Amino acid sequence: MRPGFELEGKRVLVVGLARTGETVSLFAAGYGAKVTATDEKPESALAETAAKLRAAGVTLDLGGHSQAAFFDQDLIVVSPGVPANLPALALARVAGIPVWSEVELAWRFLRGKLVGITGSNGKTTTTSLVAHILKTAGIPTLMGGNIGVPLLSLVERSTDSSVTVAELSSFQLEEIEKFRPEIGVLLNLTPDHLDRHASFEEYAAAKLRLFENQLDRDAAVLNADDPEVTRRMPSGPHIYWFSRQKRVAEGAFLRDGQIIFRTDGSEFVVGRRDDIPLRGEHNVENVLAACAAAYLAGADSAAIANGVKTFRGVEHRLEFVGEIGGVDFYNDSKATNVDAALKAIEAFPGPLLVILGGKDKGSPYTLLVEPLRQRARLTILIGAAAEKIAADFADAVPFVQAGTLDRAVHTAMDRAQPGDTVLLAPACSSFDQFENYEERGRTFKQLVAKLETRSAAGAPARKG
Numbered sequence: 003m004r005p006g007f008e009l010e011g012k013r014v015l016v017v018g019l020a021r022t023g024e025t026v027s028l029f030a031a032g033y034g035a036k037v038t039a040t041d042e043k044p045e046s047a048l049a050e051t052a053a054k055l056r057a058a059g060v061t062l063d064l065g066g067h068s069q070a071a072f073f074d075q076d077l078i079v080v081s082p083g084v085p086a087n088l089p090a091l092a093l094a095r096v097a098g099i100p101v102w103s104e105v106e107l108a109w110r111f112l113r114g115k116l117v118g119i120t121g122s123n124g125k126t127t128t129t130s131l132v133a134h135i136l137k138t139a140g141i142p143t144l145m146g147g148n149i150g151v152p153l154l155s156l157v158e159r160s161t162d163s164s165v166t167v168a169e170l171s172s173f174q175l176e177e178i179e180k181f182r183p184e185i186g187v188l189l190n191l192t193p194d195h196l197d198r199h200a201s202f203e204e205y206a207a208a209k210l211r212l213f214e215n216q217l218d219r220d221a222a223v224l225n226a227d228d229p230e231v232t233r234r235m236p237s238g239p240h241i242y243w244f245s246r247q248k249r250v251a252e253g254a255f256l257r258d259g260q261i262i263f264r265t266d267g268s269e270f271v272v273g274r275r276d277d278i279p280l281r282g283e284h285n286v287e288n289v290l291a292a293c294a295a296a297y298l299a300g301a302d303s304a305a306i307a308n309g310v311k312t313f314r315g316v317e318h319r320l321e322f323v324g325e326i327g328g329v330d331f332y333n334d335s336k337a338t339n340v341d342a343a344l345k346a347i348e349a350f351p352g353p354l355l356v357i358l359g360g361k362d363k364g365s366p367y368t369l370l371v372e373p374l375r376q377r378a379r380l381t382i383l384i385g386a387a388a389e390k391i392a393a394d395f396a397d398a399v400p401f402v403q404a405g406t407l408d409r410a411v412h413t414a415m416d417r418a419q420p421g422d423t424v425l426l427a428p429a430c431s432s433f434d435q436f437e438n439y440e441e442r443g444r445t446f447k448q449l450v451a452k453l454e455t456r457s458a459a460g461a462p463a464r465k466g
Contacts, residue, residue, distance in 0.1 A: 007110045010034035018081025022104050025152040026079045031058045082173040103177035108153030114164035121189025123342040124288040129169040130316045131292040135309030139301035172208035182215035187223040191230035192341035193365045223294045244290035254294040273307040282349030318443035323450045328420030331450045334427040335443030340365045343429035352377035355414045359385035360430030367394040374399045382410045386434040411449040
């Protein structure tokens with residue numbers, strides 16, 4: 003039985019008015035709370051949202067955060083983009099005011115089972131695949147969280163028989179209190195968001211909060227091939243593993259080209275490796291994790307096999323965009339850290355032209371040098387991190403500076419030869435030049451589409 007939370011008459015402060023903050027404000031106001039919403043942006047930048055919230059009776063504090071607004075409250079809900087170490091939040095915690103992320107509030111209202119999926123990379127693909135498998139199995143399924151749909155927006159559609167599959171970021175997990183998924187999945191742990199978290203240990207600790215409230219009847223699905231995961235194994239829930247390298251005591255693994263699930267000493271086949279439609283060894287791991295989570299959530303082996311076979315991936319994850327003159331273009335705009343870019347590069351044998359850059363997140367780019375040297379003919383740098391990437395590469399990797407994505411795509415087309423692949427795998431966030439990775443990916447696809455149109459019309463896609 004979840005603890006719930008009585009919003010009627012409560013004073014609730016919502017910090018940050020992007021998509022999540024707007025959803026929280028409207029939800030809390032709809033349940034009778036006295037809501038104040040604050041954002042650093044002025045009202046001129048939030049006109050549509052501000053009008054909607056005022057119409058719902060929400061008080062607005064825009065153009066900065068008034069510290070006074072943080073103290074006369076019963077609850078503070080923080081949007082993922084707001085740093086947890088904001089001074090006003092620290093003072094509110096000292097004053098005994100609960101500070102939650104949106105997922106903590108949503109969990110108290112959601113009905114049915116919750117599958118929570120986190121990790122440094124692969125969250126979106128695995129979340130989407132688990133939801134797809136469960137729908138294939140005929141199980142009422144909802145999907146949300148860090149994938150772009152606030153969990154609170156799913157509350158009214160949830161039922162006692164539904165399963166909600168949630169992608170969860172470190173930002174969402176660092177402000178939970180009693181949040182408890184019946185099934186928690188940790189895909190991997192590599193350095194990320196070090197521009198916000200003080201250290202890798204702090205970042206990993208935020209991820210591991212996924213399991214801190216789980217009971218022994220709950221399940222944790224963990225990557226047996228990731229040493230950073232195995233050395234942080236939670237003690238509360240029942241552990242299931244996934245591995246593409248070895249047999250596991252309980253969980254999903256590969257043997258003789260088959261995906262095997264093992265539990266209570268029994269083994270059965272839930273699919274074939276050859277049926278995985280996604281590129282890259284990292285996606286084999288994602289599929290194994292999804293198979294384990296889907297089985298634990300109620301899907302049978304036939305539905306799992308069919309779900310894996312019919313899954314077509316997600317936008318901005320190793321997404322095939324088009325082919326021009328024998329050159330393939332792939333969009334992996336979701337590769338927002340070094341490890342994700344590394345996995346994307348390793349998914350292709352080469353030869354590659356790789357577009358890298360954006361807003362730096364604090365990790366070194368030296369890990370990319372060797373795979374780029376092996377697979378890439380050229381690296382094209384864009385965005386605010388270009389100089390840092392260039393310094394990390396030194397003379398070890400051939401690269402050019404393009405500045406913008408537009409120039410990078412045209413440079414790639416000029417330099418590419420038939421049989422090459424142009425890969426957008428930035429290894430950086432998008433916030434220097436784009437609103438989010440989705441806009442960056444869409445822009446890339448639009449640029450490629452224009453080149454395709456020119457090529458189809460008989461005009462040279464390449465300059466000159």
